[in-house]
Amino acid sequence: MPEKDRKPIVKTLSSLEDTARLASGFSRILETGDVLLFTGEIGTGKTTFIQALARDLGIRERVTSPTFVIHTIRDSGRIPLSHVDLYRLNNDDEVECIGFEEYYDTAVTVIEWADRYSRFEPPYVELHFEYGSREEERIVSILPNGGDWNERLKDIL
Amino acid sequence: MDKKRILLAIESSCDETAAAIVQEDFTVISSVVSSQIALHAKWGGVVPGIASKQHVVAMNGVIKECMEKADAAPEDLSAVAVTVGPGLPGSLATGISAAKALSLAWSKPFVAVNHLEGHLFSAELDGAKVDFPAVYLLVSGGHCMIVYAAERGMYKLLGTTLDDSVGEAYDKVARELGFEYPGGPIIDKLSLQGKDRYALPRPMLDRGYDFSFSGLKSAVRREMDKGDIVKEDMATSFVVASMDVLSTKLRKAVREYEPRSVIVVGGVSKSPILRSKLTDGSLGKVQVIFPSLKYSTDNAAMIGAAGWWQFKTRGASPDHVPMMPTLSLPLAERAADDL
Numbered sequence: 001m002p003e004k005d006r007k008p009i010v011k012t013l014s015s016l017e018d019t020a021r022l023a024s025g026f027s028r029i030l031e032t033g034d035v036l037l038f039t040g041e042i043g044t045g046k047t048t049f050i051q052a053l054a055r056d057l058g059i060r061e062r063v064t065s066p067t068f069v070i071h072t073i074r075d076s077g078r079i080p081l082s083h084v085d086l087y088r089l090n091n092d093d094e095v096e097c098i099g100f101e102e103y104y105d106t107a108v109t110v111i112e113w114a115d116r117y118s119r120f121e122p123p124y125v126e127l128h129f130e131y132g133s134r135e136e137e138r139i140v141s142i143l144p145n146g147g148d149w150n151e152r153l154k155d156i157l
Numbered sequence: 158m159d160k161k162r163i164l165l166a167i168e169s170s171c172d173e174t175a176a177a178i179v180q181e182d183f184t185v186i187s188s189v190v191s192s193q194i195a196l197h198a199k200w201g202g203v204v205p206g207i208a209s210k211q212h213v214v215a216m217n218g219v220i221k222e223c224m225e226k227a228d229a230a231p232e233d234l235s236a237v238a239v240t241v242g243p244g245l246p247g248s249l250a251t252g253i254s255a256a257k258a259l260s261l262a263w264s265k266p267f268v269a270v271n272h273l274e275g276h277l278f279s280a281e282l283d284g285a286k287v288d289f290p291a292v293y294l295l296v297s298g299g300h301c302m303i304v305y306a307a308e309r310g311m312y313k314l315l316g317t318t319l320d321d322s323v324g325e326a327y328d329k330v331a332r333e334l335g336f337e338y339p340g341g342p343i344i345d346k347l348s349l350q351g352k353d354r355y356a357l358p359r360p361m362l363d364r365g366y367d368f369s370f371s372g373l374k375s376a377v378r379r380e381m382d383k384g385d386i387v388k389e390d391m392a393t394s395f396v397v398a399s400m401d402v403l404s405t406k407l408r409k410a411v412r413e414y415e416p417r418s419v420i421v422v423g424g425v426s427k428s429p430i431l432r433s434k435l436t437d438g439s440l441g442k443v444q445v446i447f448p449s450l451k452y453s454t455d456n457a458a459m460i461g462a463a464g465w466w467q468f469k470t471r472g473a474s475p476d477h478v479p480m481m482p483t484l485s486l487p488l489a490e491r492a493a494d495d496l
């Protein structure tokens with residue numbers, strides 16, 4: 001579907017609890033092979049969302065920001081979580097050197113700063129985070145792209 | 158001539174490809190780090206800034222150069238040590254494969270080293286003396302933790318970051334202020350010219366030994382969204398807030414554990430502001446030790462020291478050791494609050 005025909009679902013997250021609740025919804029429907037792309041400026045809550053998601057997937061280890069290490073795999077939960085952060089990368093070629101696509105088929109892949117790479121292929125869901133008007137408020141735009149994501153998201157949004 | 162034993166150490170856990178020859182008393186005979194040499198000129202081709210492929214390109218040249226500089230032949234080595242984690246899977250694999258291949262080809266013991274433990278040993282290189290018990294602060298781009306060691310190698314994790322490392326916060330704030338990544342050192346410098354006038358949070362200041370720096374980053378961003386800011390003043394406010402958190406936690410650890418040394422390691426330990434803040438007497442009479450600047454950031458010399466320690470206390474590692482991207486520090490004792 002062309003970009004302009006797709007409409008994002010926009011949600012206001014008024015607190016950390018709201019963010020955790022949304023993540024919890026995702027944790028219920030995620031399956032091996034799913035890809036979530038995260039965009040939005042620094043400090044808008046991408047990692048915070050993924051931490052809540054990891055907890056609800058049953059991951060025991062502490063999930064921290066992978067900006068420096070770029071890619072981590074956590075496999076103590078219901079499904080392995082492949083957590084990627086492209087913040088430090090500058091172009092498609094650098095991104096393709098990391099090798100996180102090896103884990104697409106065996107994990108849920110969540111990618112922060114996904115707009116640093118131009119060659120992601122659907123199906124995926126894009127979650128774009130923005131600051132809201134108050135300190136703990138965030139606005140998230142959720143854009144399903146391809147596969148049966150439209151159907152699957154209906155149950156949790 | 159009384160010749161001390163030497164080993165070859167290899168490190169490729171993140172950005173740096175590095176190799177070193179280290180003596181059993183932790184004297185560094187040679188230490189080569191890829192970013193510190195003109196890779197392009199030396200081995201040709203385009204080497205991307207950050208990529209696991211870079212390790213493949215650089216590995217043999219770095220090992221050769223460190224062997225040549227030390228005038229060491231394979232038969233002079235007592236072991237081959239390598240970082241097996243934590244780190245980026247694709248990057249770790251290159252160093253581990255090289256080390257395993259060399260240990261096999263040269264029939265030398267293989268020693269698997271924890272990168273975090275390597276950092277802790279960086280302050281003991283080249284004859285620097287450390288007294289135990291010690292409290293370590295490891296602050297780098299990827300890590301932020303306080304560790305207590307009753308004696309060398311006996312670690313108790315007091316606290317870690319819940320989200321970002323302090324180095325990451327530095328680099329991200331620098332980028333927001335318009336400086337190229339990694340701009341941590343620029344923020345430090347800029348902060349000397351500004352005033353502490355933006356009210357930034359000090360998350361988790363009074364809550365145990367864990368850190369949280371993500372809120373600081375958001376606070377800077379939100380302040381900038383409100384309108385024009387003075388970069389120098391923002392740098393100062395940020396540095397003051399970060400240093401406040403680090404030194405408060407260290408003071409608490411010194412009071413509670415009464416160590417003989419405080420050892421500050423990792424890339425951020427290069428910061429002149431952190432160094433002066435922690436040596437201004439506010440930690441009391443304890444000796445405060447920093448590694449020499451070249452061993453603060455990732456290098457293989459520290460892996461060599463940790464490798465020697467491990468080789469002597471626990472022997473060689475089994476050949477089948479896997480790579481361990483999420484490896485944590487081996488603990489002798491768990492902190493009471495995570496039981």
Ligand SMILES: Nc1ncnc2c1ncn2[C@@H]1O[C@H](COP(=O)(O)OP(=O)(O)OP(=O)(O)O)[C@@H](O)[C@H]1O
Pocket residue numbers: 013014015016017018019040041042043044045046047048049065067112129135136137138320329371372373374375
């Ligand atoms: N409703 C909310 N949802 C998410 N985070 C929130 C919310 N309210 C406040 N915060 C705070 O905002 C910060 C978000 O930081 P986080 O590291 O998660 O952002 P990020 O988008 O991953 O940043 P980066 O681009 O650096 O990776 C945290 O300190 C978090 O506690």
Ligand SMILES: [Mg+2]
Pocket residue numbers: 046047048065112
């Ligand atoms: Mg993040």
